[in-house]
Amino acid sequence: MHSIALIVYPRFQSLSLSLASVFECANLLRGEQAYAFHLVSETGGAVMSSQGFSVNTTPMRPEGYDTVIVSSFLELNTAHTSLLTFVQDASAQSRRVVSLCVGTFVLAEAGLLDGKRATTHWLHAPAFKQRYPKVQLEQDRLFVVDGDIWTGAGMSAGVDLALALVESDLGADLARKIARKLVIYQRRGSEQSQVSAMLELDPKSDRVQLAMAYARENLTDDLSVEALAAVARLSPRQFSRVFREETGQTPAKAIERLRVEAARVMMETSRHPIEVVAKETGFGDRERLRQAFLRAFGKPPQAMRNELFSAASGLGESPI
Numbered sequence: 001m002h003s004i005a006l007i008v009y010p011r012f013q014s015l016s017l018s019l020a021s022v023f024e025c026a027n028l029l030r031g032e033q034a035y036a037f038h039l040v041s042e043t044g045g046a047v048m049s050s051q052g053f054s055v056n057t058t059p060m061r062p063e064g065y066d067t068v069i070v071s072s073f074l075e076l077n078t079a080h081t082s083l084l085t086f087v088q089d090a091s092a093q094s095r096r097v098v099s100l101c102v103g104t105f106v107l108a109e110a111g112l113l114d115g116k117r118a119t120t121h122w123l124h125a126p127a128f129k130q131r132y133p134k135v136q137l138e139q140d141r142l143f144v145v146d147g148d149i150w151t152g153a154g155m156s157a158g159v160d161l162a163l164a165l166v167e168s169d170l171g172a173d174l175a176r177k178i179a180r181k182l183v184i185y186q187r188r189g190s191e192q193s194q195v196s197a198m199l200e201l202d203p204k205s206d207r208v209q210l211a212m213a214y215a216r217e218n219l220t221d222d223l224s225v226e227a228l229a230a231v232a233r234l235s236p237r238q239f240s241r242v243f244r245e246e247t248g249q250t251p252a253k254a255i256e257r258l259r260v261e262a263a264r265v266m267m268e269t270s271r272h273p274i275e276v277v278a279k280e281t282g283f284g285d286r287e288r289l290r291q292a293f294l295r296a297f298g299k300p301p302q303a304m305r306n307e308l309f310s311a312a313s314g315l316g317e318s319p320i
């Protein structure tokens with residue numbers, strides 16, 4: 001049985017608690033207690049969250065845990081010395097150490113990340129780089145695994161990280177079943193960007209939103225300005241003008257970003273050849289996909305796939 005300890009402290013971010021559902025579902029779907037989940041703090045007892053409600057915790061047990069997870073917090077403050085000592089002691093007696101969001105700052109301040117790769121919330125990446133130059137920050141990754149240290153990006157990425165922990169422990173099939181049980185629209189791998197194209201575009205009007213939703217669901221179709229304008233019930237000229245005003249981009253550039261994002265996810269979650277990825281995401285051929293990846297990431301898709309396989313082999317797993 002795997003023991004999991006989530007460390008909380010005053011004004012911790014309550015969304016950190018959501019990953020407990022992943023381990024709960026693992027037990028439910030296996031029909032046995034594969035995980036024992038513990039909510040712990042320095043002294044035990046009630047701990048107040050950032051939203052004003054408290055949770056009951058137990059003190060850290062002397063023998064440690066299989067996995068220790070440092071919860072997140074909203075305000076970027078320096079951790080108290082007692083918390084750093086607590087985390088150092090917990091990590092010394094655990095198989096792996098995990099941080100959520102800006103909980104990565106706690107690990108770095110405790111000296112656990114020097115010389116290691118890590119990630120944190122994109123908003124705080126500049127401050128992190130300045131404070132901890134010895135850490136190799138990969139600021140656009142959803143989560144990063146470096147040996148026995150796992151670091152996750154902001155907020156909801158904790159669920160993705162927890163699913164990856166389950167996959168590493170008990171296999172990809174169980175992780176997929178948990179994702180379905182939790183009604184997760186899409187499992188996101190470690191290589192996934194923290195910020196989605198749809199969120200960055202953020203169209204304001206219903207008509208442009210409708211066109212972009214149509215594009216995301218029909219990436220292999222004709223997504224020319226004329227086609228999207230017809231969906232939005234505007235003339236091509238009106239649609240182009242409104243689209244640029246609302247998103248700051250041309251429709252063509254936005255469609256390429258959606259297709260690149262879909263291609264990247266497909267590469268993370270399948271073993272389809274690059275030619276198939278290009279076809280299924282609307283690029284049509286390998287060369288158009290390659291050029292789009294070079295513009296978006298500065299590297300071709302095959303190089304990104306090689307990095308994905310390398311990261312997966314480090315977990316003892318193969319990409320699904």
